[in-house]
Amino acid sequence: MVVKIRLARFGKRNWPHYNIVVAQARTARNSKPLEVLGTYDPVPKADPYGAPDKLHKDIEMDVSRAKYWIGVGAQPTDRMWKILSMAGILPPKKFEPPTAKGQPPVEVDKVRIR
Amino acid sequence: MPPRVPGASGSLASLDTALLASSSSTSQCARRTFSTTPATCMSRRRYEMHKWLNENAARLYDQSSPGPRYLGAYSDQPFPNNSLFRSQPVLSDMLKEEIYNRIVVKGDAIKSVSREFGVDVRRVGAVVRLKEVEKRMIAEGKPLATPYARAINSMLPQTRLPTPGSDEKPIPHESINEIPVHRHTRRQLFVPVSESRHFTRADAAHAFDENLLPVDERSFHQELITAERKIVTGEQDRGEAMKAWELDVQATEEAHAAKVGEQLEKERSRVKSYETGRAAYRIKDVSVDDAGRDGKGPRASGWRYGAPHMDRKRGAVKIPTSVP
Numbered sequence: 001m002v003v004k005i006r007l008a009r010f011g012k013r014n015w016p017h018y019n020i021v022v023a024q025a026r027t028a029r030n031s032k033p034l035e036v037l038g039t040y041d042p043v044p045k046a047d048p049y050g051a052p053d054k055l056h057k058d059i060e061m062d063v064s065r066a067k068y069w070i071g072v073g074a075q076p077t078d079r080m081w082k083i084l085s086m087a088g089i090l091p092p093k094k095f096e097p098p099t100a101k102g103q104p105p106v107e108v109d110k111v112r113i114r
Numbered sequence: 115m116p117p118r119v120p121g122a123s124g125s126l127a128s129l130d131t132a133l134l135a136s137s138s139s140t141s142q143c144a145r146r147t148f149s150t151t152p153a154t155c156m157s158r159r160r161y162e163m164h165k166w167l168n169e170n171a172a173r174l175y176d177q178s179s180p181g182p183r184y185l186g187a188y189s190d191q192p193f194p195n196n197s198l199f200r201s202q203p204v205l206s207d208m209l210k211e212e213i214y215n216r217i218v219v220k221g222d223a224i225k226s227v228s229r230e231f232g233v234d235v236r237r238v239g240a241v242v243r244l245k246e247v248e249k250r251m252i253a254e255g256k257p258l259a260t261p262y263a264r265a266i267n268s269m270l271p272q273t274r275l276p277t278p279g280s281d282e283k284p285i286p287h288e289s290i291n292e293i294p295v296h297r298h299t300r301r302q303l304f305v306p307v308s309e310s311r312h313f314t315r316a317d318a319a320h321a322f323d324e325n326l327l328p329v330d331e332r333s334f335h336q337e338l339i340t341a342e343r344k345i346v347t348g349e350q351d352r353g354e355a356m357k358a359w360e361l362d363v364q365a366t367e368e369a370h371a372a373k374v375g376e377q378l379e380k381e382r383s384r385v386k387s388y389e390t391g392r393a394a395y396r397i398k399d400v401s402v403d404d405a406g407r408d409g410k411g412p413r414a415s416g417w418r419y420g421a422p423h424m425d426r427k428r429g430a431v432k433i434p435t436s437v438p
Contacts, residue, residue: 086395
């Protein structure tokens, strides 16, 4: 069974707060994980005495432990890949769908009609 | 139902003419022709009040000098019959500015500033914090309630800074050696002690509670107490004792500031910020070992498994007890 690095939703209604966990892929989302690596607070907030429009999101994570789990083959989810790439553990990855390439223009002399 | 006029038996116009005719001799009563209540002439007390007002009006309504105009002779006693109620002095703005400059700009020790101006250590801290807030508000261009502050300050006695350049000593604002009464010391206690024993303050504190510090150690100025004690016993003369105290206090506070700065720097170095176009991500490096063997350590990061939320529990106080 695959070991995953993923998020487990805690917090309240309309107030998400996540644990960053290492767990077996087939276990339930909030079941007891192999290890809790940290937390992720997705609600942006300003510093108490800083500029009110300068927002940040807080992440707590044991970076060395995350490196270890990546090293032994744990698979991060997309959201966790983004966070781990920001921590410098994984290379950045684009998650947008690939842009469709248009057909090249038709060259008349190469077209054969039977 | 039409409004009933009490005591008006005839028409109002006839009453008016009657009143005018009858009160030609008494000028005070004649003025109230519009009133329907029976006209009473000025009582003796009312007459005395007007007499008193005419004598004191010039002093009471004099706007030329600032400050409160109370009925009594004293400027700090709002109620002349209650001599126990006195307005307490506040620090003048210049003195507050001087305290801020001495501590933040010049880097003097809080305790030496507290002793020099006779201001409690806690009040010195409050002055510095509030001046910080004021300066930030000015920097952000926020409006200040200056007229309000001026009006309030004009009504209260103030402790002022001595004029710069003069040899005046600052007037002490308050007692700097006041210790809050501890809960454990408020009970009556009988301790049998042999007559030969030298029963000190430390013994008294221990008798009240095992963990209670003696008064001298609970004071904010315990170093000053030690210095004064040395002067009294003749160990040092005043000049050198005060110099040693000043150096001691400065060194202690600088060491404390360095320690706090180091801790803050350590905390800051654990956080790595990642800028995006929108909200930045702040990744703080924590240790999974904080969770302990059972995974329930109080300093561990993350939500607990199998532990209920206590925030809906009855009687839980959610008012924050500290500011960030």
